Amino acid sequence: xxxxxxxxxxxxxxxxxxxxxxxxxxxxxxxxxxxxxxxxxxxxxxxxxxxxxxxxxxxxxxxxxxxxxxxxxxxxxxxxxxxxxxxxxxxxxxxxxxxxxxxxxxxxxxxxxxxxxxxxxxxxxxxxxxxxxxxxxxxxxxxxxxxxxxxxxxxxxxxxxxxxxxxxxxxxxxxxxxxxxxxxxxxxxxxxxxxxxxxxxxxxxxxxxxxxxxxxxxxxxxxxxxxxxxxxxxxxxxxxxxxxxxxxxxxxxxxxxxxxxxxxxxxxxxxxxxxxxxxxxxxxxxxxxxxxxxxxxxxxxxxxxxxxxxxxxxxxxxxxxxxxxxxxxxxxxxxxxxxxxxxxxxxxxxxxxxxxxxxxxxxxxxxxxxxxxxxxxxxxxxxxxxxxxxxxxxxxxxxxxxxxxxxxxxxxxxxxxxxxxxxxxxxxxxxxxxxxxxxxxxxxxxxxxxxxxxxxxxxxxxxxxxxxxxxxxxxxxxxxxxxxxxxxxxxxxxxxxxxxxxxxxxxxxxxxxxxxxxxxxxxxxxxxxxxxxxxxxxxxxxxxxxxxxxxxxxxxxxxxxxxxxxxxxxxxxxxxxxxxxxxxxxxxxxxxxxxxxxxxxxxxxxxxxxxxxxxxxxxxxxxxxxxx
Amino acid sequence: xxxxxxxxxxxxxxxxxxxxxxxxxxxxxxxxxxxxxxxxxxxxxxxxxxxxxxxxxxxxxxxxxxxxxxxxxxxxxxxxxxxxxxxxxxxxxxxxxxxxxxxxxxxxxxxxxxxxxxxxxxxxxxxxxxxxxxxxxxxxxxxxxxxxxxxxxxxxxxxxxxxxxxxxxxxxxxxxxxxxxxxxxxxxxxxxxxxxxxxxxxxxxxxxxxxxxxxxxxxxxxxxxxxxxxxxxxxxxxxxxxxxxxxxxxxxxxxx
Numbered sequence: 001x002x003x004x005x006x007x008x009x010x011x012x013x014x015x016x017x018x019x020x021x022x023x024x025x026x027x028x029x030x031x032x033x034x035x036x037x038x039x040x041x042x043x044x045x046x047x048x049x050x051x052x053x054x055x056x057x058x059x060x061x062x063x064x065x066x067x068x069x070x071x072x073x074x075x076x077x078x079x080x081x082x083x084x085x086x087x088x089x090x091x092x093x094x095x096x097x098x099x100x101x102x103x104x105x106x107x108x109x110x111x112x113x114x115x116x117x118x119x120x121x122x123x124x125x126x127x128x129x130x131x132x133x134x135x136x137x138x139x140x141x142x143x144x145x146x147x148x149x150x151x152x153x154x155x156x157x158x159x160x161x162x163x164x165x166x167x168x169x170x171x172x173x174x175x176x177x178x179x180x181x182x183x184x185x186x187x188x189x190x191x192x193x194x195x196x197x198x199x200x201x202x203x204x205x206x207x208x209x210x211x212x213x214x215x216x217x218x219x220x221x222x223x224x225x226x227x228x229x230x231x232x233x234x235x236x237x238x239x240x241x242x243x244x245x246x247x248x249x250x251x252x253x254x255x256x257x258x259x260x261x262x263x264x265x266x267x268x269x270x271x272x273x274x275x276x277x278x279x280x281x282x283x284x285x286x287x288x289x290x291x292x293x294x295x296x297x298x299x300x301x302x303x304x305x306x307x308x309x310x311x312x313x314x315x316x317x318x319x320x321x322x323x324x325x326x327x328x329x330x331x332x333x334x335x336x337x338x339x340x341x342x343x344x345x346x347x348x349x350x351x352x353x354x355x356x357x358x359x360x361x362x363x364x365x366x367x368x369x370x371x372x373x374x375x376x377x378x379x380x381x382x383x384x385x386x387x388x389x390x391x392x393x394x395x396x397x398x399x400x401x402x403x404x405x406x407x408x409x410x411x412x413x414x415x416x417x418x419x420x421x422x423x424x425x426x427x428x429x430x431x432x433x434x435x436x437x438x439x440x441x442x443x444x445x446x447x448x449x450x451x452x453x454x455x456x457x458x459x460x461x462x463x464x465x466x467x468x469x470x471x472x473x474x475x476x477x478x479x480x481x482x483x484x485x486x487x488x489x490x491x492x493x494x495x496x497x498x499x500x501x502x503x504x505x506x507x508x509x510x511x512x513x514x515x516x517x518x519x520x521x522x523x524x525x526x527x528x529x530x531x532x533x534x535x536x537x538x539x540x541x542x543x544x545x546x547x548x549x550x551x552x553x554x555x556x557x558x559x560x561x562x563x564x565x566x567x568x569x570x571x572x573x574x575x576x577x578x579x580x581x582x583x584x585x586x587x588x589x590x591x592x593x594x595x596x597x598x599x600x601x602x603x604x605x606x607x608x609x610x611x612x613x614x615x616x617x618x619x620x621x622x623x624x625x626x627x628x
Numbered sequence: 629x630x631x632x633x634x635x636x637x638x639x640x641x642x643x644x645x646x647x648x649x650x651x652x653x654x655x656x657x658x659x660x661x662x663x664x665x666x667x668x669x670x671x672x673x674x675x676x677x678x679x680x681x682x683x684x685x686x687x688x689x690x691x692x693x694x695x696x697x698x699x700x701x702x703x704x705x706x707x708x709x710x711x712x713x714x715x716x717x718x719x720x721x722x723x724x725x726x727x728x729x730x731x732x733x734x735x736x737x738x739x740x741x742x743x744x745x746x747x748x749x750x751x752x753x754x755x756x757x758x759x760x761x762x763x764x765x766x767x768x769x770x771x772x773x774x775x776x777x778x779x780x781x782x783x784x785x786x787x788x789x790x791x792x793x794x795x796x797x798x799x800x801x802x803x804x805x806x807x808x809x810x811x812x813x814x815x816x817x818x819x820x821x822x823x824x825x826x827x828x829x830x831x832x833x834x835x836x837x838x839x840x841x842x843x844x845x846x847x848x849x850x851x852x853x854x855x856x857x858x859x860x861x862x863x864x865x866x867x868x869x870x871x872x873x874x875x876x877x878x879x880x881x882x883x884x
Contacts, residue, residue, distance in 0.1 A: 026761050037686075038747065040787060041694040099768040102757035102819045104780040111770030130780055135693050139783060143756035150751055182736060211689045245656055245663035246709070247690045345784075349691055352710045353658070430762070479670045522672045523681040527642065528737040530684045531669070628762065 005030055006440045007447070009176055009191035011162040011218060013039025015134070015425035016405025017197035018141040023433020023627070024195075025145075025153035029440075032189060033145075034157045034178055036213055040142045043199050043211040044425065047134025048346055049118060049254035050126035051422040053091035057115050060612075062123045064088040069615035071420060072600050074120040074304050075373070075413020076560035076570065078231065078578070080596040082382040083393075083410050085617065086624060087427045093628030094426050095127050103140040104129050106342065116257045116342075120304040120417040122612050131252050131345040137422055157189070161533065162218045165194060165225055165401055166458045173400030174447040175455060177462045181533060184526050186462050188455045190447045193436040196222065196396075197405040197429065200372040204545050205494070206486030208369035209241055209250040219376055219407050220540035223547065228397045229581045229588075230409035231374035232544070233551030236416055236561050237495050238370035239308035240330050240363075242353055248368035249353060251330060252346045253418040255363075256301040258339045260332045262312070263288040263362075264320045272318065275608050282320055288329075291315055298610030306415045306561045307607055309367040313495050322364050329362035369494060371421060373412040373561065374551075376403035377580060380410065382596075384621035392435045394428055402436055404428035409578075414560020430627035469535050474518025478535045481512055481519065485545060493549050497564050502553040506546060506587065513542045547581040547588050554590055555579065572602050631655050634713055635675065636664050638683055639728035643735045650675040650724075651683075655717075661701060661708040661727065662690055685739035692853060695786025698793070699739050700728040705793040705851050730793045743789045749809040750787075754828040757821050769820040782815035782861065784854045791848035791858055803837030807848040810839060811861035817868065830865070830872040839869050 006029040010021045013035040021031045033039060054067040067088040072081055099105060099113065105127055106114040118126040129136035148154040159181045166175040166188070175190040201216020202208035223229045239262075240255070241248040256262070266283020274280050274295045283289025292311060293300040303311075316326045332340065332347065340347060340359055350358045381391040394402045394410075404425070411424040488508045492501040516539055523531040557571035558564055577592040599617040631654035641647050652675050653664050665685055672682040688696035690709040697708040702716065702725060716725050733741035771779070785808055792798045792806040813829040816822035833839045839862065848858040 023762060026763070037688060037696065038743075038787070040747070041688045041696050043689065043694075045693045045786075046689050046691065093765070096765065096767050097762050100757075100759055100764060100766070100821070102768065102779075102816070102822060104771075104776055104783050106780075107771055107773045107776045109773060111772050113767075129783075132693055132784065135786075136780070136783055143750075144759075146747075146750060147756045147758070211694065212687050243658070244660075245658050246660060246666055249691045345693075352692070353660075353712070355712075355715075477670060479666075483670070522669075522679070525681065528684050528740055531682055628765075 006437055007032070007191045008193045008195060008436055008440070009034060009189055010195045010197065011176065012042070012197035012199065012405070012407070013156075014042035014197060014199055014405060015044040015138050015141060015422060016429040017195070018138070018145050019426045019429025020195050020197060020404060020432040021154055022141060022144050022148065023430050024436060025148040027433060027437045029437055031148075031154045032157060032191060033154060034160050034162055034176070034189065036159070036161050036181065038158050039145070039156065040139065042138060043214050044138040044422070045132070045135040046209065046211060046250065047422050048131045048250060048252035049257065050116060050128035050133045050419045051095065051137065052118065052125050052417070052419040053095045053127060053423065054088065054123070054125050055092050055095060055113070055115070055127070057113060058124045060123050062125055064091065065617050066123065066615060067091065067125060068617060069600065070121045071411070071417055072413070073603070073605055074417040075415055076605055077413065077572070077576065077597065077602040078234070078559060078595060079411060079413030080380060081599040082596060083380045085599055085620070086383070086626060087411055087424060089624060090427050090626045090628050091423055093626065094423065097628060098137060098140055101140045101144055103136055106130065116254060117302065118257050118418040119253050119302045119308070120299070122610055126257065126419045128254065131254055131343050134422055137426070160187070162196070162198070163221065163462050163536070164458055165222060165398065166455055167225070167398065168450060168454060171399060173398060174450060177458050179533075182528055184466070184529060184532060186459055186466065188459055190455065192440055192443060192447050193400050193402065195402045195404065195432050195436060196376065196407060197403070198407045200406040201541070201544055202369055202372070204485065204541050204548070205369040205489050206482060207248050207490070209238055209248055215537045215541055216544050217537035217540050220544040222376065222396070222398070222401070223581070224540060224543055224583050226398060226583065227401065228377040229374065229544070229547050230377035231551070231579050232547040232581055233555055233579060234373035234414050234561050235369060235494065235548065236305055236371040236373060237309040237367045239305055239312055239367050240365040241368035242350060242363070243327070243366055244353065249349060250368070250370065251350060251363060251365055253305070255330060255332050255343055255346060258343055259335050260301065260330055261290055261334070262292050262301050263290045263329050263331060264315055264322065265289065267320060270318050270320065272314065282315070282318065296607050299607040303607045304415055304417060306563070309495055310563055312367055327364045327366050330365045331362040332358050333360060333362060367495060369490070371416055372406060373409065373414065373416055375407045375409040378403050378408045378410055382621065383624045392439050394432045394435055395439070400439060402432045404432045414562060427627070434627055466532070466536070469532060470521060470524050472518065473520045476515050476519040477522070478516070478519045478531065478538050481515060482538060485509065485512055485542065489545060493552055495563060497552050497562065498566055499553060499564070502549055505549045506553065509542055509545050509549065510587070516542065543583065550588050550590060551579045551581060576602065633723070634717060635724040636661070636668075637724055637726045638739070639726070640683060640738045642737050649680065655713060659713040661711040661713070661725070662687060662697065664713065683738050693786065695788035698730060698788045698790060700730065700793070702726050703728070705730065705790040707788065707853050710853070730789060732793050732798050733789065743787070746787050746789060746792070746806070746808060749805050750812060752805065752832045753809045753813040754825060755809070755812040755816060757816060757819055758825050759821070771820070775818060779815055779818055781856060782811055782818070785811060785856055786854065788853065790851045790853060794847035794851040796845050796847065797841050797843045802841060804841035805833070805837050807858040807862060810865050811856060811858050814861040814865050826868070827872055830869050833865060833869050834873055839866050
């Protein structure tokens with residue numbers, strides 16, 4: 001049939017969305033980017049510390065295979081291994097690409113890229129731009145995408161929100177319904193492939209390190225349309241954030257990477273069970289107790305994030321927190337002027353929000369909801385699979401609907417290592433940029449030839465839902481319901497979980513879902529009505545909250561970020577499997593699929609000893625086609 | 629638990645129909661302008677006790693890296709997220725803080741304005757590095773530490789618009805492109821690869837609304853939340869534009 005112009009919709013303009021858009025444009029597609037904000041303001045700007053790549057710049061004999069080993073182990077063996085292997089193999093090329101695009105990475109005196117150490121590894125493989133690496137990487141891709149925009153390859157629909165995927169009679173994605181956030185008109189956007197790169201769902205917990213855009217609503221709406229959601233229960237809690245009324249502001253792991261130390265005032269009359277099985281006193285009374293360094297001599301302050309967050313909570317629960325509160329010290333006062341300079345952006349933020357100068361006094365920090373390892377289930381035929389070219393990487397179970405970045409589930413297993421998220425965003429976006437055009441090439445018909453009734457019907461469904469929100473007239477306020485949801489989620493579904501409270505949380509969410517029917521909007525206008533926008537998001541956020549909570553309730557083990565003291569061990573025999581949630585009106589249907597562990601057998605995750613070793617990965621395919 | 633109170637006095641409404649409205653709010657620890665606005669969403673009742681529509685505003689990261697929440701706090705352009713209520717009360721001795729939308733951009737509603745113009749300006753000054761694409765291989769050019777420092781500083785511009793709001797030359801009667809875009813031209817001209825296309829960045833700045841419209845009031849550098857050396861950028865680009873003009877005059881081949 002006649003060659004059609006390949007039209008692809010990219011929902012979300014963060015690092016993953018822009019990376020996909022750039023590569024799609026290079027591959028001859030006409031790209032339409034839909035974003036709730038100016039893409040340059042997307043949440044990727046908040047990533048501070050850096051991006052990992054085994055460039056081996058420090059003579060440490062680092063390699064992409066060791067990077068893959070650290071990532072698989074850091075994720076407590078829950079992640080499928082083939083996509084991780086290819087991500088780590090592509091990482092050096094990704095850094096080179098961003099370097100050519102002019103990303104202002106920090107430099108060594110000879111003008112080469114500088115690297116720092118990050119959590120969960122013994123190697124210096126984190127490339128960075130001061131302490132605002134995500135911002136700089138995002139700006140670099142924003143610039144490249146603007147270049148394509150000027151050439152006419154990319155069109156942006158900013159201040160528009162994705163509401164619904166349009167599916168044809170065969171269940172293939174053919175476009176979306178979106179809402180203009182200024183006048184609330186609903187619009188049809190046609191495209192034969194839809195890429196969703198909308199980030200994480202941190203706002204379900206309200207106060208998190210996430211931007212206020214990160215409601216998870218796009219993924220939640222897709223889930224309600226039949227998209228499978230995987231490993232929802234794995235929510236990363238970052239060890240270090242500044243408590244606040246409106247959000248919990250991240251204090252980057254790079255502070256510890258540069259030598260920052262975590263401590264509380266010791267109290268020898270109290271004791272704690274150390275990971276080596278011995279009960280030890282809580283330091284010396286009246287002297288700083290560097291509890292991570294004492295309990296994890298191998299990795300010290302750079303243990304993986306789930307371990308760090310749990311130990312901080314444990315120490316605070318013993319009453320050793322700063323001034324008896326749920327806070328510990330993060331001390332950067334002893335760092336050299338040069339190190340402090342590299343951390344300037346993050347130290348400035350601390351000073352701006354607390355009034356204390358972290359160059360002179362230790363910071364007070366506490367763990368906060370930070371990242372979702374879970375997300376849309378996406379496919380990944382391995383390089384040597386016989387059906388590699390019959391299937392499509394990063395494609396959800398809805399044909400033609402791709403998903404990448406934090407909104408997919410693919411790269412981090414049960415816990416993400418610091419500085420791997422920026423990498424997985426760019427990598428998965430590039431992969432989509434290759435796979436979506438291949439999908440389009442194989443289509444037998446294009447959306448432009450489909451009847452307009454298909455699109456109008458989807459529009460009608462959304463018009464009706466919008467009108468139903470505007471006409472609800474009960475006593476409930478949607479922002480107050482949000483606060484109730486987040487209170488129970490933070491209390492029961494974060495660092496420490498138990499089945500009794502998880503079961504109760506499911507009941508609470510369902511009760512909130514009933515009360516949501518009885519909201520009335522304090523603003524019924526049709527111009528920049530943020531109450532309408534949020535009320536629309538909140539219904540789907542409740543469904544995603546159920547996915548997270550039910551997955552956690554059923555998983556009776558301790559793996560990565562999912563810590564359940566009733567079941568204190570990782571249980572590979574029963575639980576080395578991916579959780580899959582499928583929408584049902586009452587609560588999600590949960591099923592499981594095996595994890596692809598072809599490269600590395602599960603082993604105990606141990607951060608108490610430091611030994612640099614050369615891991616052997618098995619079954620490496622002979623030929624791997626990397627996107628770079 | 630009861631808290632002491634403070635008042636947000638907010639310039640609200642749509643174009644041509646703006647009005648002031650006051651809200652009395654609880655002063656909790658660490659309160660900032662954003663947490664105050666969030667409180668209004670939960671309970672949109674003004675100081676007179678009337679139920680009103682919640683105030684609308686732009687927000688994103690809430691840690692001053694995204695540039696969304698620009699507005700005038702007590703008349704001064706800044707990011708609302710870092711505007712701590714207690715600091716204002718301490719510095720002014722008053723418990724009333726005014727919020728207003730920027731005035732140099734089209735008003736959408738309440739505290740939201742349309743800053744699209746700034747993004748269009750980035751297209752005008754060719755604010756990117758030209759490459760053959762992502763398929764190429766190899767590192768970019770070596771960059772000395774001192775140059776990286778300058779580039780990083782220029783590259784932290786969030787397109788927040790504070791510098792345009794504060795600039796007396798940016799107004800309804802002028803076409804001045806403003807400090808942000810000029811500084812971005814300097815950023816890409818500083819890069820060894822970007823330098824090759826420097827004429828594409830300098831020529832638009834020779835035109836009406838370009839660099840010669842700067843009045844050297846220096847307000848931009850004072851209000852920039854990221855302390856970007858905007859006046860240095862304007863001076864540097866000013867020199868380069870003059871050189872480019874001379875080059876264009878005497879070197880016909882290079883003209884495109």
